[in-house]
Amino acid sequence: MTAAIIDGKAAAAALRQRIGARVGELAKQGVTPGLAVVLVGENPASQVYVRSKAKQTVEAGMRSFEHKLPADTSEQDLLALVGRLNADEAVDGILVQLPLPAQINAELVLEAIDPRKDVDGFHPVNAGRLASGAPSLVPCTPLGCLMLLRDLKGDLAGLEAVVIGRSNIVGKPMAALLTAESCTVTIAHSKTRDLPAVCRRADILVAAVGRPGMVTGDWVKPGAIVLDVGINRVSAPELGEGKTRIVGDVDFASCAAVAGAITPVPGGVGPMTIACLLANTLTAACMRRGLPKPVL
């Protein structure tokens, strides 16, 4: 079998278009959703993410507020900024770019964000609501994965899903979303015994580990859907001395020979993450104003 390649770029572009259309309708009611992104320090990867988020926010017709703070910003000053953004009526979503410098307790900062503006979905209130099946703001990467799965398969009820990784930002919320879709869900992690055998049960296999090429074709059930969340920078001497490239947690060639559908890295799950940030900003804007949650 040769897997269908899931085009995350195209899916993200289509999602952004649907978001843009809904934002256009809201504008007629005098509402323009706003996203505030806070960057502390000068981590080059974070700067790239923040630029990209701001650009896409504006392209979708929303307002973007960028707050760039020096690397030596105190926890108190960052908490004060979060407090001001919580109170700002023009701000519907607040995203504090991680990682934060060592002098700042990230947990404390994330918990200070108003859960109604928590477009990353990391606040314990939103994590709890997701776990209990209540409406919530859902972390962007797993939300993007779910949208790709729904596009591909429609109804996911009854499917066996295996999620490798149990982080709060990907693995756990992914498992909660798949449970809500009535999949039979297994969460695997570093202590899981015989991981290849566990993975071979999966109709849906999600890899969110951070280990380049860990999942190989012999771990994959023929015809399964494989979503590769991993983003790993590896050295690529074939591109020239000192060059690097990005690879996923899945060994693409061997898995694509067995799977029914598979996401590439780059161009798979990644583009959906930022598009889902915009979706969450729109959702937050609607929910805060008592408007119906947009169906995207």
Ligand code: NDP
């Ligand atoms: P974490 O490091 O927080 O979690 C990794 C998980 O993988 C842990 O639960 C860990 O298990 C598990 N794990 C580690 N080694 C093994 C192993 N040998 N076998 C089985 N499980 C293992 O990572 P994140 O969840 O934050 O990110 C995962 C990957 O996804 C990274 O590559 C990251 O860059 C990428 N990512 C991509 C995004 C995107 O937009 N596409 C967004 C966010 C992340 P244990 O809990 O037992 O330690």
